[in-house]
Amino acid sequence: AQSVTQLGSHVSVSEGALVLLRCNYSSSVPPYLFWYVQYPNQGLQLLLKYTSAATLVKGINGFEAEFKKSETSFHLTKPSAHMSDAAEYFCAVSDMGDMRFGAGTRLTVKP
């Protein structure tokens, strides 16, 4: 079965600093990988997805993620954090719609 592990349940950065949220996957087949963001009391919003077309995936709000097969990783980055980036971030892996989520990482942005 496919799964993802998010390293770090809480990440705190200063405004303007690099954001790095870590995700490692386990899959017996080439994975489809996703990052979602969830703001308080709101639904899931897709940030980006990897479907094997390109290893560097650019998403919304300045986020991007790089698929590294050798490291089984799909870390999410943003060069400069904004206060509005404070939210819960979920990494997910999907096999024909059967999507499994990581535990989530809460991002705090300090002024």
Next chain:
Amino acid sequence: SAVISQKPSRDICQRGTSLTIQCQVDSQVTMMFWYRQQPGQSLTLIATANQGSEATYESGFVIDKFPISRPNLTFSTLTVSNMSPEDSSIYLCSAYSGLAGANEQFFGPGTRLTVL
């Protein structure tokens, strides 16, 4: 793309009662799923809703507690039976379209359930 609607959007229920949540997709999809998000937690897959047959449940979830129906390609229901406060969660419907080579996953807005 597909748009998913869920009814109700939220409800407050008494323990021991049951609630049925409806999920409607505006286009045909290949697969439909139900997820639960407990307060402060991630999303957990409850089951895959199979058209015309019994749902496929994940470990820890059983049909007697979470009966699911999917009578056609665009509609599914999830019932939360004999509710207790521990069932207070957001329940989300998800749909997957693998038609014409697509690989698209969609989520409904969720049903926020509070059990007193």
